[in-house]
Amino acid sequence: MQKILDAIQAGESAAVGSLPVPEHYRGITVHADEVEMFDGLAAKDKDxxxxxxxxxxxxxxxxxxxxxxxxxxSAINYNTVWTSIFEPVSTFKFLERYGKVSPLAKRHDLPYHVVGSDLAGVVLRTGPGVHNWKPGDEVVAHCLSVELEGPDGHDDTMMDSEQRIWGFETNFGGLAELALVKSNQLMPKPAHLTWEEAASPGLVxxxxxxxLVSRNGAAMKQGDVVLIWGASGGLGSYATQFALNGGAIPxxxxxxxxxxxxxxxxxxxxxIDRSAEGYRFWKDEHTQDPREWQRFGAKIRELTGGEDPDIVFEHPGRETFGxxxxxxxRGGTIVTCASTSGFLHQYDNRYLWMNLKRVIGSHFANYRESWEANRLIDKGLVHPTLSKTYPLAETGQAALDVHRNAHSGKVGVLCLAPEEGLGVRDxxxxxxxxxxxxxxxxx
Known part of the structure; x- marks a missing residue:
């Protein structure tokens, strides 16, 4: 592993193709025999x-x-938090299901799960049938894993019946010294970014x-008022940039x-600083407060000059969905993913149906959408939102930061890189x- 790192550090990435691949590597794992370790604890108390x-x-x-x-x-995403606290289900169920797809997929069904859905690094080897990438290529990876053996995914690969998120629903993820990906997950690393900066945008x-942007989502247009929850967080920080770049009003x-x-x-x-405004959308665990919805809506109209959001960029889930x-x-769109505060949403359907609003479910992105998003990073039109970086050995603390919302933007993790600031080529x-x-x- 050290020889591989030395070659990359010396700017001789192409030389890695002639170096032997290590038989073992270090990775961040969860263990199948520990899936009950947090039983009886509230999600917020799981470490x-x-x-x-x-x-x-x-x-x-x-x-x-x-x-x-x-x-x-690599970087921390909320799916790593879910994996680490075994919610809403243990990811070993995903690995077991994937292992039944084919003899090759059986490799993923192990009593340990190497996690992580982001990476920036260097291609070491490619398997048969890979023509667009070669050893030595500096790359980032998006996290969509597909089989594409059925018809459903050939219009939009997110619709593939065997669509999975790499490092969450598959093994051998990016929080490690080595990672196994499909070649159609790879994209060029933006040359002006460090390794940790390049790794951080991927999933979010x-x-x-x-x-927000794609026709598969909200299809945002110029002038749209876009309400963005968690606008300084992992997802929201990119949604804010897309809204501003696209002529919308975030x-x-x-x-x-x-x-x-x-x-x-x-x-x-x-x-809107929701803490300063003191919004309490729930009176108690079971009852929402429509008066707080109204107060929140009034604040939005105060800022926009009387306009309601054309699009709501929704990802907190249960806490905010109502x-x-x-x-x-009226006629607006709520586009939703993630549900980091809870998956069971409650809302008053009168406000949806009588005002002809739409709810759109959105999950990650297809290769083309991921490529376009990465291209904007490479063009310097969208920028990484990395706030802090941890060494690989402190990934647990990095995940705890995200779990407790004690972060802004993205939290990075150094894997093979010995320090921050390396990897800039332009x-x-x-x-x-x-x-x-x-x-x-x-x-």
Whole structure:
């Protein structure tokens, strides 16, 4: 592994193709024999530091259409939090189901799960049938894994009957020194970014692109008022940038003055600090408060000059969904994913049906959407929102930060990279965008 790292550090990435592939590597895992370790605890009290382990694991066999990547850096997503607390189900159920698809997929059904759905790194090997990528290519990976043996996915690959999220519903994920991906997950690493910066947009950037911009999502247009929950977080920080770039009018909802400042640094003018406003959408565990929906809607109209949101970018889920349906304009769209505060949504259907509103479910992105989202990063039109980076051995703490919302933007993890700041290949381009790249640093 050290020889591979030395070659990459020396700028001789192409040389990795002649180096032997290690038989083992270090990766962040959860263990099948620990899935009941948090039984009886509330979700908020479950600590990822207890369940995420740094283990040495066997390097998987490389199959047709696949690539083995030396991972320089990765990042934390909420699906890693779910994996670590075994909610809403243990991911070992996903691995068991995937293992039944084919003899090759059986590799994924193991008593440990190497997690992580982002990476930036260097291709080490490619399997039979891979022509667009070669050892030495510097890449990032999106997290859509598909089989495409049936007809359903050939219009939109997200509709493939065997669509999965790599590193969550498959094994050998990106929070590790090596990762196994399908070649159609790979995209060029933006040359002006460090390894950790390049790794951080992947999942959330692509998800926000499909959810907000793509015709498969809300199909945002110029002038749309877009309500963005968690506008300084992983998903929301990219949605805010897409709204501003696309000529829309973002209304950014955040949870502190510090996060409000971040939204304004991105260029947003209309910001709601929900903590300062004291919104309480639930009277108790079972009862929502429509008066708070109304108060929230009035605040939005105060900021927009009387307009309701054309689009609500919804991802908190249970806590906010009733308010989201209420505040969307007549004929407006609520586009939803993630449900990080709970999956069982409640809302008053009168406000949906009588006002002809739509709810659209959106899940990650297809290869084309992911490629377009990554292209915007490469063009310097959208920027990473990395706030903090941990070493691989402290992934549990990084996941705890995200679990407790004690972060802004994205939290990165160094895998093979020995320190931050490495991997930049286009310094001149970086200098042009440096202040935007660093907007979230230290927040």
């Amino acid at each position: 990822p530091r207890r369940s995420l382990h740094l283990d040495e694991v066997a390097t998987p066999e490389l199959g047709p259409g696949e690539a083995l990547v030396a991972v320089m850096a 950037n692509s998800t926000a692109y499909r959810q 209304v950014c909802v955040v949870s502190s003055q510090e996060k409000a400042d971040i939204a304004r640094k991105m260029g947003a003018e209309l910001v 308010a989201s349906v209420y505040v969307a304009r 310094q001149a381009k970086r200098e042009r965008h440096l202040s935007a790249i660093n907007r979230f640093r230290g927040v």
